Amino acid sequence: MRGGLKGGQLKILTNDQIYDIHLAVLKVLEQHGIKIEHEGALKLLKDAGADVDFKTKIAKIPQYLVEESIKKAPKTIRLYGRNPKYDFVLEGLRTYFGTGSGQTYVLDLETGERRRCTFKDMEELTRLGDALENIDFAMGSGTASDAPSGLMGLYEEKAVLLNTEKHFVMYSYHGAELTKLQIKIAELVAGGEEELRRKPIVTLYDEPQSPLIFGRDYIEALFEWVKKGLPIVWAPCTQSGATAPVTLAGSVVQTSAESLGGNVIIQLLNPGTPFIYGGVPLVLDMKYAVTSYTTASTLLMAVMLAQMSHYYDIPLWGTTGCTDSKLTDAQAAAEAALYIAAAALSGQNLIHDIGYMDSGLLCSADFIVICDELIGMIKRLLQGVEVNEETLAVEAIKEAGHAGSYLSLKHTRKLFKQEHYLTDLLSKSSWRKWISEGGKDLTKKAREKARKILKEHEVTPLPKDVVDEIDKVIKSAAKEVVH
């Protein structure tokens, strides 16, 4: 069981502003509504009292339904790893970090070359995340571009479940059929349907389509998943200026409306289903026509969403550890550091996308390692300081005396580790020592650490019969699903 440190120190919205945002969310859902390309969901909403137009497929959701569903969503959600030491509880201000998935390209760890990502890369990046101390959960880093296209979701699931013992947040790729198979594989690994429900080792990450559309495939996936009572993220990727208002407050309003609109369906379908609220705040760069993940605006929106989630008291799908840089350089580290600080200090909960580069199109092992290092440092920030007799240290000050040294004090020996966090890769040595150790920059050191981990780190394998069963599911799907 892992304990998540509490954030929440960083706030930019006043209570009054939070309430204004909430009122705007209610207005959007009630007056403008959501277009839902799924008959079943529309019926469900209609029966519950929503104003549904089956022709335009627009459901206008009254305030009380939104409020009721917020109340029905669990305030604390326990997520499981296939090894219980990685279980954790999402709640309140507690923060947990995980990788991000779906990047098309990878920077080759040996050559540094940008190339298409494969199933093997996904396996390696997952195993890397399994070893890294500050990574709490996994997503399917990269893309299995060598897998048959209709089966991507299953290959992602296999790559991750075989290569980590940590909790897995899985992409929904398309439709009911694929989702059923994804559930089947998760049940095989968990040891059965009931076992998976009791101890969900997988959360589904499913998305609305901004602005204000719930696509058929994604609602189908939601239905399959929620019927089983498994935890689900329903969070849009809003791009401010393109698929959401150009204003940050407006983007957060729309993001919230889309996410909470999904929660209404989720809680009607199966009350008490663990729902994770939020969105990935993006902006469309107006100069280059490219999606940006890390700008001052995305950070601000991330903090706003954290504050909204605390107001709703529903765990948040957070975002961090991203860069728009094309390589693991100073920009990458700087952007990641700022984002990790903003995400952690604002008290986001299930915080994903560590290792996202180049607008979400690129990943690399060295960048994930650097993020892990930075999270370690931020965690020390979250721990805060203890102020008591011993730490105020009046006695120690007297003991050291005028012009004395603290180096020899027992006080120093006793409290050093509690007070000071030591990083692993960041250069802290003298110039001479640094040179004698090869004069390597951070990226080079991160690359070496990644290689070492991939050489040495082993993940407890799944029983052979389980792996065989997984392969059978994939094989049979190859006949049905591929379209």
Place this chain on the structure above:
Amino acid sequence: MSTKEDVLNELLKRLDEAEPEGADELAKELLEKRGMSPVELVNALSKKLKEIGDKFGRGEIFLMDLVGSAEVMNSVMTVLRPALEKSKEKAEYVGTIVIGTVEGDIHDIGQRIVASMLQAAGFRVIQIGNDQPPENFIKAAEENGADIIGASALLTTTMPVQKKLIEELKKRGLRDKYKVIVGGAPTSPEWAEEIGADGHGADATEAVEVAKRLIGKG
């Protein structure tokens, strides 16, 4: 008294400032009261839009300005289209392109930006939207006498539909009738070559360059 030039300049200013208010009326006035031929008007508007596109290329204006101007052009075109169809002269389009996102894929921001840029470069652009099967690309191309078909795919899982489009064209004996260009984040020039497409555009600017080159206007 305002002259024909004054009214035209007023309309071009609307285009420049991405201000749709009153643009339709100005266009109507030019056609009906000022004796401007529809072709003359389209050409004047296209020239202006091209200037705007070039400004975006040089980083002097932002994407929303360009898209806003293209939207004004679209709304004026609804007034102009019937008049154009009746007219004997032909507007001087660089070419006609059908563009959309392939079946199974709903990512359409990039494709819409490409459409605006192509329009700004003087193309007639037929947008068919997202989640479109190969048949719909072909149908739109046939109906509109297109020169080029542009297909966007943002998912590794939907890239194969671009290939299907080409196969479908071959099957119908139409492959040589159209140039096909592909784009979208996971695609590449190598992919375009592998599936037998005629070109690839990594971004909207390149999309325009490639489209022009393919029809000998680059």
